[in-house]
């Protein structure tokens with residue numbers, strides 16, 4: 001079976017690529033190697049994949065890839081993925097997440113792709129209060145330019161199923177964490193700061209809650225849905241491992257053995273959603289998937305991985321610093 005995986009040099013995409021190869025798929029990867037993409041993540045399988053450095057917003061270049069590869073399945077993970085960046089520079093998010101997805105759907109229709117796995121996010125549902133959870137039927141109420149662009153991607157995919165019969169399956173994972181995550185997302189930021197004895201910024205009062213999903217579990221779910229999911233359907237991928245941000249930070253400090261006075265509460269992110277949590281009854285019942293890695297085990301493994309890969313981590317921190325310097329200069 002021939003897979004085309006977009007965003008395969010990214011954090012979750014690379015885990016999906018590694019696992020797909022292990023499962024015996026033929027894999028072609030499309031990724032423009034943005035600041036968040038890195039071929040090192042898939043260097044272990046580089047002989048076994050075909051890689052195209054292509055921007056999904058460039059229709060002609062993408063067309064050549066489809067023509068050459070004639071994939072049977074598309075797993076679409078390429079995205080601008082960071083909420084804070086979407087607040088500063090939203091345009092790139094529309095470019096990639098909306099127009100890029102549109103190009104992929106159009107080409108998938110033209111090339112009669114058998115399955116299109118559209119990777120959305122739990123953030124499309126908007127925020128929850130202290131109680132309750134989202135099901136696949138919950139309305140979409142995105143809060144940030146990132147989640148609005150993902151909701152557009154999500155809805156476009158479902159429209160291609162309803163209108164053209166393209167076999168789109170929508171997946172909505174919760175917050176992922178694990179090795180190889182670019183250190184602008186909460187968990188690797190905290191690990192990097194703590195390891196370098198720097199102040200750790202925590203938005204607001206740190207009470208915002210997220211549902212943490214270990215990346216290997218997420219990739220397993222995506223591939224199981226690829227094989228067993230029903231076209232036109234939506235599947236939440238969660239862990240039910242909810243934690244307040246401040247408790248995540250404290251747990252990391254405990255593992256690294258650093259003092260809690262490194263924590264610094266900073267002005268809250270505009271439009272910051274208080275809580276996300278999803279029902280995963282459907283994926284459990286219909287796909288037979290459930291998460292394997294509890295938060296305690298996953299966070300230990302993640303911290304150990306970053307401690308063993310400090311060179312990679314610090315190189316990314318340097319490129320990140322340059323980005324923020326550019327942003328602050330612009331203000």
Ligand SMILES: NC(=O)c1ccc[n+]([C@@H]2O[C@H](COP(=O)([O-])OP(=O)(O)OC[C@H]3O[C@@H](n4cnc5c(N)ncnc54)[C@H](O)[C@@H]3O)[C@@H](O)[C@H]2O)c1
Pocket residue numbers: 006007008009010011012013030031032033034035036037038054055056057076077078079080081082096100119120121122150172173174175176177182
């Ligand atoms: N990380 C999470 O917690 C999480 C949770 C839910 C859903 N998601 C979704 O899962 C997908 C993967 O997330 P991630 O955390 O691995 O993101 P990531 O930022 O680590 O990786 C995204 C990849 O897409 C590539 N890319 C970006 N713009 C592109 C373009 N125009 N053309 C081609 N490639 C491009 C990047 O180079 C990178 O390799 C995204 O769609 C994201 O919205 C992520």
